[in-house]
């Protein structure tokens with residue numbers, strides 16, 4: 001099984017790499033700065049030949065296209081795309097929310113994952129039981145939002161949910177299953193040290209669900225255990 005993980009150098013992305021490697025998969029670890037991805041270098045030493053580190057800047061369309069070309073050049077198949085990379089602008093206050101924060105969040109969290117899945121459609125179509133999963137957030141649920149907070153992030157994750165539904169419909173004829181997952185509140189740089197879950201627990205549950213999910217999951221939004229979340 002070949003798996004591509006974005007935001008692979010730390011946090012949930014790094015743990016996706018670890019767990020898929022320990023399941024015997026070949027992992028393509030995409031990150032902004034491969035040369036300084038120390039944790040991935042350690043994994044490389046542990047899993048020679050099964051881990052490749054590739055550059056990816058999600059706000060740069062050329063970077064996305066180049067990554068997809070790399071796979072297409074060799075006619076490689078991709079079985080799993082984990083659209084994990086994301087950004088959260090903290091400390092936003094109403095009255096001082098900037099256009100830059102809104103636009104940058106949208107580019108990283110919604111446009112980038114959509115464009116990447118689009119660019120990788122050919123490789124995914126060649127995959128076995130191919131799936132493209134968006135790591136979203138309960139903060140992107142419009143129905144669950146009851147207070148003002150992290151607007152750039154919340155708006156961009158709601159957009160990611162729609163991007164995922166659009167991808168599910170576009171890719172279904174090619175046999176690619178797409179859905180969005182919320183990892184829970186997890187101890188990473190983004191989640192902070194007070195978060196309730198460790199990366200191992202969150203990612204373990206997400207992989208269990210994403211590996212067993214069937215066609216009924218197409219275009220859906222789920223918690224890490226596979227229970228549906230309100231849009």
Ligand SMILES: NC(=O)c1ccc[n+]([C@@H]2O[C@H](COP(=O)([O-])OP(=O)(O)OC[C@H]3O[C@@H](n4cnc5c(N)ncnc54)[C@H](OP(=O)(O)O)[C@@H]3O)[C@@H](O)[C@H]2O)c1
Pocket residue numbers: 006007008009010011012013031032033056057058059084085086087108135136137138182183184185186187188189190191192195
């Ligand atoms: N942790 C939580 O509690 C939580 C809860 C709900 C949802 N999530 C979602 O889970 C995913 C992973 O979160 P995390 O907690 O692991 O976050 P994290 O520790 O902050 O890691 C974010 C990752 O995204 C990468 N990234 C940021 N901007 C990028 C860009 N422009 N191009 C490519 N990569 C970029 C970062 O790369 P650099 O190292 O180069 O910055 C890093 O690898 C995110 O989508 C997040 O929204 C997390």
